[in-house]
């Protein structure tokens with residue numbers, strides 16, 4: 001593996017920037033994500049930073065079962081992110097629909113719409129669970145060292 | 158001058174929830190404002206009719222994760238009223254306790270978000286660190302940090318032990334100390350005062366006319382609080398002040414919330430002191446007799462109203478929710494009138510909006526004819542009925558039968 005690629009991989013794993021998008025969540029998972037970024041849990045020590053625009057982000061953190069109205073927006077945000085990109089589903093309802101399963105206006109989970117790399121269940125997922133999920137995702141990327149990091153969506157149209 | 162329309166959202170750094178606003182600008186001045194709701198509409202009211210009363214307690218809790226106790230309490234209160242259940246005193250006290258703890262976590266959360274919106278991120282980090290103190294208490298008393306699941310029809314599910322009482326009192330002492338510090342910052346620190354004063358003005362008259370509720374209304378001098386005006390749970394036996402303010406701007410809203418925190422600490426101490434012994438729940442029937450009830454609850458953001466209609470089965474016939482943000486969102490257009498674009502985030506944040514509670518209509522875009530049509534309640538209702546019917550679930554016959562029986 002070339003030196004440049006090695007550096008790129010290292011940088012990617014050490015500073016994943018995230019963007020958070022609420023896809024119809026009840027807000028509980030959202031505040032737990034923010035709580036994970038604040039001093040008690042401090043996700044930033046893994047180099048993780050919350051960004052305002054999808055164009056700066058490597059990881060899309062979604063919470064919520066995906067309502068019908070948000071679906072096109074969610075896709076658009078995903079499309080705007082640069083490769084390689086990863087999607088993390090936070091909360092039971094973004095993993096499977098959760099309590100909202102069967103409601104007329106929701107899909108059952110993010111993976112109906114986008115390829116998901118990590119599922120973090122819990123209603124709401126506690127900050128500890130979120131940290132655990134995110135670090136596991138980062139570690140799985142580390143394993144792939146040697147081969148180029150590819151998001152699950154890359155290569156697909 | 159040339160007019161520009163800026164769409165903001167549904168994904169935008171200044172918004173924590175997916176909502177979309179259209180701002181009409183002339184230079185930096187805001188001349189028009191409209192909101193498009195519905196990104197968070199999940200169809201909870203309809204889903205409530207699908208599930209049993211007990212399941213609905215957990216579903217209504219998930220209308221909003223920040224004031225989850227508000228919604229589940231409002232719902233259980235309504236059901237208990239229909240079923241004429243005598244909820245034990247101790248259960249009412251525990252409900253009140255959790256309600257006040259929730260208010261503390263919500264107001265601290267708001268203070269942090271407000272700090273963030275004006276570029277004062279240190280305040281965000283400070284308040285969220287302190288908020289963890291109350292989150293720990295909620296986690297140990299109820300078993301979950303958010304969406305506590307403590308309510309059940311007929312009472313509460315968990316009792317409070319003496320050790321927990323001690324922990325709570327200790328936490329309240331810490332928080333009180335910190336809140337005094339925040340009050341100090343907000344009322345003395347020039348940056349805060351200058352940034353928040355005169356921003357997002359809502360006069361008393363407009364607040365009454367537009368039906369502002371909660372801290373948004375109280376900061377404009379609207380002296381209304383369900384806890385005092387129509388006491389529920391244990392509030393009738395407790396002594397507290399309703400905080401109002403006549404600054405009528407974002408600064409006033411911050412002051413009201415901070416002072417309410419102090420009242421909450423006082424309330425919690427009283428609750429823990431006066432909490433009666435006894436059972437924490439009565440057994441509730443599975444089927445609730447026919448009837449209807451409206452229940453009100455003073456959520457951290459304002460008055461939350463639930464309406465429940467039962468038809469004698471184990472599922473409600475109709476559940477309707479009026480969340481506080483729906484009442485408050487109308488006021489934003491007034492607050493922004495003639496304001497600066499840069500004030501937009503803090504003005505919106507100042508009503509402490511919670512759109513996951515609010516979304517009650519959806520708009521569907523027809524990509525072929527490029528037409529947008531907003532589904533109003535009636536259309537939405539028939540759409541949902543049809544959706545369920547296509548899935549093989551049909552209540553029409555049952556409803557007709559029941560109505561025939563009743564009349």
Ligand code: SF4
Pocket residue numbers: 025026027028029030063064065090091092093094098099122123124125219222304
């Ligand atoms: S998983 Fe539960 S807590 Fe999280 S957003 Fe969904 S309903 Fe809310």
